[in-house]
Amino acid sequence: MAQMNMIEAIRSAHDVMMDRDDSVVVLGEDVGYFGGVFRCTDGLQRKFGEHRVIDAPIAEGGIIGAAIGMGVNGLRPVAEIQFADYIYPGFDQIVSELGRLRYRSAGEFFSPVTIRTPCGGGIRGGQTHSQSPEALFAHVSGIKTVMPSNPYDAKGLLIAAIESDDPVVFFEPKRIYNGPFDGDPDKPAVSWAAHPKGEVPEGYYTVPIGEAEVAQPGEELTIITYGTLVHIAIAAAKETGVDCEVIDVRTMAPLDVKTLTDSVKKTGRCMIAHEATRFAGYGAELAATVQKDCFYHLEAPISRVAGWDTPYPHAFEWQYFPGLKRMKAGIRRVMEAE
Amino acid sequence: MISKSRLHIPKPTARPGEEPDFSYLELSPAGSVDKPSIDARTRDIEFLANDLVRVLDESNEAKGPWDPKLDANDLQVALRWMMLNRAFDQRMWQIQRQGRISFYVEAKGEEAVAVGQGLALRPGDMCFPSYRQQGLYLLRGEKLVDLMCQCLSNTKDMCLGRQLPVMYHSKKGNVFSISGNLGTQYPHAVGWAMASAIKGEDHIAASWVGDGSTAEADFHHALTFAAVYQAPVILNVVNNQWAISTFQGTAGGERRAFAARGLGLGIPGIRVDGNDLLAVYAVTLWAADRARRGGGPTLIELVTYRGGAHSTSDDPSKYRPKDEWDAFPLGDPIARLRDHLIAEGQWSDAKHESLENELRDEVTAAWKEAQKYGTMTEGPWLDPASMFDDVYADTPRNLESQRRRMLEVMGDE
Numbered sequence: 129m130a131q132m133n134m135i136e137a138i139r140s141a142h143d144v145m146m147d148r149d150d151s152v153v154v155l156g157e158d159v160g161y162f163g164g165v166f167r168c169t170d171g172l173q174r175k176f177g178e179h180r181v182i183d184a185p186i187a188e189g190g191i192i193g194a195a196i197g198m199g200v201n202g203l204r205p206v207a208e209i210q211f212a213d214y215i216y217p218g219f220d221q222i223v224s225e226l227g228r229l230r231y232r233s234a235g236e237f238f239s240p241v242t243i244r245t246p247c248g249g250g251i252r253g254g255q256t257h258s259q260s261p262e263a264l265f266a267h268v269s270g271i272k273t274v275m276p277s278n279p280y281d282a283k284g285l286l287i288a289a290i291e292s293d294d295p296v297v298f299f300e301p302k303r304i305y306n307g308p309f310d311g312d313p314d315k316p317a318v319s320w321a322a323h324p325k326g327e328v329p330e331g332y333y334t335v336p337i338g339e340a341e342v343a344q345p346g347e348e349l350t351i352i353t354y355g356t357l358v359h360i361a362i363a364a365a366k367e368t369g370v371d372c373e374v375i376d377v378r379t380m381a382p383l384d385v386k387t388l389t390d391s392v393k394k395t396g397r398c399m400i401a402h403e404a405t406r407f408a409g410y411g412a413e414l415a416a417t418v419q420k421d422c423f424y425h426l427e428a429p430i431s432r433v434a435g436w437d438t439p440y441p442h443a444f445e446w447q448y449f450p451g452l453k454r455m456k457a458g459i460r461r462v463m464e465a466e
Numbered sequence: 467m468i469s470k471s472r473l474h475i476p477k478p479t480a481r482p483g484e485e486p487d488f489s490y491l492e493l494s495p496a497g498s499v500d501k502p503s504i505d506a507r508t509r510d511i512e513f514l515a516n517d518l519v520r521v522l523d524e525s526n527e528a529k530g531p532w533d534p535k536l537d538a539n540d541l542q543v544a545l546r547w548m549m550l551n552r553a554f555d556q557r558m559w560q561i562q563r564q565g566r567i568s569f570y571v572e573a574k575g576e577e578a579v580a581v582g583q584g585l586a587l588r589p590g591d592m593c594f595p596s597y598r599q600q601g602l603y604l605l606r607g608e609k610l611v612d613l614m615c616q617c618l619s620n621t622k623d624m625c626l627g628r629q630l631p632v633m634y635h636s637k638k639g640n641v642f643s644i645s646g647n648l649g650t651q652y653p654h655a656v657g658w659a660m661a662s663a664i665k666g667e668d669h670i671a672a673s674w675v676g677d678g679s680t681a682e683a684d685f686h687h688a689l690t691f692a693a694v695y696q697a698p699v700i701l702n703v704v705n706n707q708w709a710i711s712t713f714q715g716t717a718g719g720e721r722r723a724f725a726a727r728g729l730g731l732g733i734p735g736i737r738v739d740g741n742d743l744l745a746v747y748a749v750t751l752w753a754a755d756r757a758r759r760g761g762g763p764t765l766i767e768l769v770t771y772r773g774g775a776h777s778t779s780d781d782p783s784k785y786r787p788k789d790e791w792d793a794f795p796l797g798d799p800i801a802r803l804r805d806h807l808i809a810e811g812q813w814s815d816a817k818h819e820s821l822e823n824e825l826r827d828e829v830t831a832a833w834k835e836a837q838k839y840g841t842m843t844e845g846p847w848l849d850p851a852s853m854f855d856d857v858y859a860d861t862p863r864n865l866e867s868q869r870r871r872m873l874e875v876m877g878d879e
Contacts, residue, residue, distance in 0.1 A: 153664065179664050185694055190653055190687030197657025197671070200642070201592070203664065205657075217683065224647045225654070233635040233643035234626040235856045270857050293859040338862065382862035 132328040133320045134305045137279035138168045138244070141286035142206065144332050146176050149204060152290060155182040155191060156208030156244075165210055166246055166305060192218035192243065196226055199239030206290060212247035212299060213259045226295045227270030242289045242296045247275070248356055248403050249435075249449050250303035250313070254442035260355070260404035260435070265297045266380035266413070272337055273380040275299040277358040278308070278325035281378060284335030292337060301355035311360030311452030313445075340384040342391065346373035349462060350391040352414050353401040354378060357450060361401055364455035370463055380410055388414070389421040396427040399462045401450055406434035428465035433458035476715030482783060486793035490720075491769070492516075493795060496523035497530025501748075504756040508734045515725040515735030518769060521744035522802055526809040534748040538812035544585055544743055545803050545813075546821065548577035551601040552800060553825040554610060555774075557833060558617060562631075562778045566842060567617045569631045573598045575741070575773025575791060578799035579674070579704050581605065582746030587672060587754060592662075594642045594655040594673035597632050598704065606639030610832035619848070620840030626855075627848045649679035652688035652701065659699035659757075660691070670757040672700040672750075678709025680724055681717045689765070693731035696762035700753045701728070703765065704740065706772035711785040725767035733763050740768030741799040744806075769796060850876065 132140060145152045154160075154169055160183035163170030173181035184191045188209055195205040209215045215222075222243070230238040249258035266273045272294050276282040282300065289296035303309050307319040320326030344362050348370050351361040354377040365372035373391050377383070392398045398418050400411040415430045433450045441448050450458075479487035494517045502511045521533050528535075536544075555572035562570040573580065580601025587593070593602050603613060615622035617631035624635065635643035642651060655673035662669045675685060680703055692699050703724040707714050714724075725735035734756075738749045746768060753764035771794040775782050787793075807813030840846045854861060854869040861869075 153661075182695075185690050187687045187690060189683055190691050193650070193653025193684060193687055194657030194660060194691050197594075197654035197659070198661040198664075199657075200654060201658040201661035201665075203661045220647065221650060221653070221684075225645060225650050228645075229643060230859070231856045232625060232629050232633065232645070233637075234624060234628065236624075236635055236637040237643050238859070272858070382858075382864055385863070 129327045130330050131321055131326055132279045133307065133326065134279045134282045134300065135166055135168050137283035137328050138286055138300065139170060139172070140328065140330065141283040141290070142169060142172055143175070145287055145290045146172065146180065148332065151202060151204045152206065153180045153182065153198065153203050154206045154208065155184045155195060157184055157186055157210045159183060159208050164208060166302065168244070169208065188214055188218040189221055192221040192226065192241070195241045196221060196229070196239045199241045200237055204240050204290060206242045206244060209243060209245040211257050212245040212261055213256045215245055215261065222265070222271065222297065223268050227268045231270055238293060239295065240293045242286070242298055244286070244298045244300060246302040247299040248301040248303055249440055249445060250309060250356060252442070252445060255440040258440040260402065262299055262380050263404060263408070263410040266410055270295065272296045272382065273299070274337055274378065275301065275355045275380065276378060277301065277304065277343070277355055277376050278323065279320055279328050280325040281335050283328055284333050285337060285378065287332065288334040288337050291334070296337065299355070303356045304359065308359040309356055310363035311455055313451065338379050338382045338384055340378055340387040341376045342373060342387065343376040344372065344374040346371040346395070348372065348395055349397040349399060349459065350375060350395045351399050351401060352377060352388055352418070354380070355403065357401045357403060357455070360450070360452055360455050364452055364459055367452070368456050368459045370459050372459065383417070385417055385421065388418060392418050392422040393425045396425050397462055398422070398426065398430045399433065399458055400430065401433040401455060401458065403435050403450060405437045406432055407437045409434055428462055431458060431462040431465070476713060476720050478713035478715065478786065480787050480790065482785065482787055484787055486787045486790040488793060488795050491795060492518065494518040494520060496520040499530070499532065501531035501752070504752060504759065504761055508729065508732045511734055512729055515723055515729055515737055518737050518739055519745050519749055520739040520742055521748060522742045522806055526802070526805040528744055528806065532745055532748040534744055534751065536744065536747065538807065538810065541803065541807055542813065544581055545800070545807065547581045547601060547605055548743070548800050548803065549821060550604060550825050550828070551577045551581065553822070553829045554600070554604070554613070557829045558614070559778065561833070567631050569778055570617065571597050571632045571777045572774045573600055575798060576704060576706055576770045577601055578741055578743040578746050579768050579770060582743045583672065583702065583750045586747045586750035589640065590669040591754070592640045592642065592655070592658050592669065592671045594651040594658070594671060595644060596648070596651070596674050596676060596679070597644050597646070598676070599674050600632065600634070602641050603634050603636055603639065606636055606641055608634065608636050608639060610829060611835045614832055614836035615839050618836060618841055620836070621846045621848055622839035623848065626852055628853070649675045649682035649684040652684050653691060655699050655701070656688045656692045656697050659697040660695050663698055668758050670698040670700065670754055672702065674702045674704055676709055677703060677705040677707070677714040677719055677724055678712055678717045680727060689728050689731055689733060692763035693728065693733050696760070698757035699763045700750065700757060701763060701765045703767045704770060705767050706770045708772050708776070708782070708786065710776045710780055723767055725765060728763070728765040733765050735765045735767065737767045737769060739796050740770030741796040741802060743799060743803045771796070773798070
């Protein structure tokens with residue numbers, strides 16, 4: 129085992145897979161010689177060569193479109209989109225092509241592309257470096273959508289994504305690349321060193337796509353969340369003294385319904401938290417799923433804590449972001465409700 | 467003199483009821499355009515993007531350096547494929563008009579594109595067509611009956627009822643799955659070609675879009691990536707003058723040929739008479755050789771005319787002169803190859819008519835067989851439960867549960 133932050137874990141996943149499988153190639157803006165703006169591909173070009181770690185033009189639609197063609201020709205491309213906020217020029221290629229190729233050709237053609245992209249706020253990135261567009265992708269059939277919340281899961285899920293014959297959109301919550309975040313921006317940053325999930329095997333292992341995890345067991349309230357907010361939910365639970373079970377969804381699609389509903393049936397209360405805007409957000413799907421299976425176990429309405437339905441603001445980040453204060457308020461509200 | 471800004475609205479030269487006018491088309495005499503070496507620098511061969519490579523002249527003779535010198539047998543084979551393409555299209559069009567399939571797209575007047583280019587490529591080369599290159603599927607071994615079954619969405623449909631008619635695919639023939647969205651296949655071809663180079667193979671890729679789709683971002687993404695990585699790919703623009711009702715000028719074709727779109731990126735362009743099978747074959751072979759030997763991409767503009775409607779859902783009499791195709795200066799590709807072979811003493815009107823009849827019978831027999839596997843009104847039927855397959859490599863729990871629910875509610879009749 130080694131201590132790794134999320135960046136190192138992601139880099140290690142690439143390294144392991146590129147060693148094991150010559151068909152794995154990486155392409156994206158700044159990923160090659162420089163090693164990526166977040167350093168997730170640092171050193172890979174030196175080790176595996178410029179034919180396998182390819183600096184791409186600034187054209188996200190081209191990156192994803194070319195990756196699809198590479199996948200059809202037997203490669204296993206990992207495409208980095210520098211920020212999730214920049215993914216939209218490639219959206220049609222993901223929705224209309226990548227997600228449907230297997231289906232429309234009755235299984236004859238497919239393209240096992242993994243698209244990695246840093247997402248989420250809390251970094252003073254304003255509206256073009258802070259978005260959480262996971263619901264847009266979870267809504268698309270034929271795509272798997274993943275968001276890890278720690279180094280161990282990041283590496284294991286990324287290896288699973290690269291190995292998957294299905295396309296995967298892999299969101300990396302960049303606020304926690306270097307350490308977990310409890311949602312209070314005034315506290316000094318902490319590293320992954322003290323976190324059990326910062327212990328990462330150096331070699332090959334997978335975390336299966338499609339399985340949620342109980343990040344913290346509890347009895348009084350289920351908080352269903354993912355990404356950065358897993359850590360904020362745990363911190364908020366501690367500060368409020370409510371015995372919360374925190375579920376890390378990890379895979380938006382396909383969703384592990386059972387882990388969610390088993391928990392809510394036990395606790396009788398459910399709060400859903402995500403950074404993305406609330407209206408028609410992924411939380412709406414979670415709420416609908418939970419109420420259908422857990423209706424007679426619920427002691428209070430399902431509640432949501434989410435980004436406000438505005439673009440992501442620069443100056444008012446901590447009023448907008450579902451940080452510690454908003455998370456605690458959410459917990460109190462759902463515990464008081466009858 | 468231009469004295470103030472103005473909004474220019476491109477307009478076709480003729481609308482319904484007006485005299486067809488192709489004066490905007492710049493033509494070069496057959497045999498007049500030089501054929502450079504495949505390792506020529508793009509900047510030295512820019513003329514290829516502006517002139518028009520033609521081999522067959524007005525008296526049906528093959529002229530000049532681009533004459534591929536195909537023997538009579540090869541030309542007869544090419545003629546046969548084009549005629550089969552047309553016979554197939556004619557029958558499927560009628561069948562759609564009879565309400566027996568939902569939709570169809572014909573290649574009338576453009577058959578030399580898929581056939582001429584398809585014959586110039588090797589079987590291991592991968593094709594990423596749009597929906598008007600059905601000739602590629604025929605050339606590469608898809609049987610008529612299988613294409614018909616796709617159009618019928620019947621039990622033998624290669625797409626298992628998931629795609630509109632004509633959105634074929636052929637894994638064994640190395641022809642990609644047609645999306646139905648426009649131009650999306652262009653970057654796929656470039657990525658496929660990049661992978662071929664990464665793997666050290668000498669297969670190349672080829673893709674096709676219409677003049678209208680050159681305006682899509684994917685077109686420009688593909689050109690950029692092809693140029694940057696010198697991908698072994700042939701990027702074809704089938705300029706058939708019309709994108710549904712939109713004249714090619716609205717896609718930006720008024721002031722510069724589509725073949726010249728790549729010049730700014732250093733991609734050589736060739737503008738070719740798309741209705742001259744010999745010229746189409748020759749330029750494709752040139753571009754394929756160049757790509758295969760590390761010379762990178764070529765953009766080919768095939769100047770042709772959409773002889774029919776855009777699709778069975780379209781009525782071109784609403785927006786263009788009815789007799790426009792008759793006035794098209796580059797004629798009909800089938801008639802031109804026929805006349806060339808006759809001029810060479812290698813074909814006759816009688817042989818042509820007899821081949822037409824033979825192909826019509828072949829199509830009729832295939833249609834008869836196709837209907838055995840189900841029609842829109844008669845079984846056997848595809849199993850609706852199969853609609854949940856192939857969304858993913860393995861069907862996830864949520865889709866299995868929706869499959870059960872669908873069968874509960876809809877029955878499994």
